[in-house]
Amino acid sequence: MSTTLPAVTESPQLHIAMSCPSLFEVRVVVVGEIDLATVELLRDRLLSALRDHSPAVVDVDLAGVTFLDCTGIGALLAVHTIALRSVCQLRVSHPQPIVGRVLAVTGVIGVLTAPIENLQPLRPESGQRSGTRSATATVAQPLGVMVAA
Numbered sequence: 001m002s003t004t005l006p007a008v009t010e011s012p013q014l015h016i017a018m019s020c021p022s023l024f025e026v027r028v029v030v031v032g033e034i035d036l037a038t039v040e041l042l043r044d045r046l047l048s049a050l051r052d053h054s055p056a057v058v059d060v061d062l063a064g065v066t067f068l069d070c071t072g073i074g075a076l077l078a079v080h081t082i083a084l085r086s087v088c089q090l091r092v093s094h095p096q097p098i099v100g101r102v103l104a105v106t107g108v109i110g111v112l113t114a115p116i117e118n119l120q121p122l123r124p125e126s127g128q129r130s131g132t133r134s135a136t137a138t139v140a141q142p143l144g145v146m147v148a149a
Contacts, residue, residue: 014038015064016045024056031064034072043075046090050083058083063094068102076112089114 014032021027026049034042049058060076062068076092083090092112095103103109 014041016042018045018049020053020055025059026053026055026057027059027061029061029064033067034065034075035067035069036071039071039075042072043079046075046079047082050079050086050088054086055088058088058090060090060092061094062092062099063096065096065099068095068099070106073103073106073108077108080112091115 014030014034016031017029019027019029028046028049030042032038046058046060049055058079076090080090090112091114092103095113100109103112
């Protein structure tokens, strides 16, 4: 049951395609550069995936991303935090070596590439409203800040 949604091509520097490979997962494939000029498009598309599909997992495939700056990292972390509040796990997969290095140097690679656990389709439990989930979310540990002297 894989559904492919239309690609977003509002920016010549960034292309985003979304698919739903299962009832509980949304896969977002990102190609291009994530920077100040394109970060709003990425953030909006990830938030719409959370809002429109209420998945258990959003997998952000960065195999085609050639550049990632601090605004992109900030957007990924912000959407990651929002996803946790919705009992969803946002994770980054397949980063190019340079993108993986940026994520490692900034100390966020462990937060954004945590393994996906306990994937389950959304099913209301007894006494629970439709469209909500009960689960225990893993909250990311605070990141240390390094200051150069």
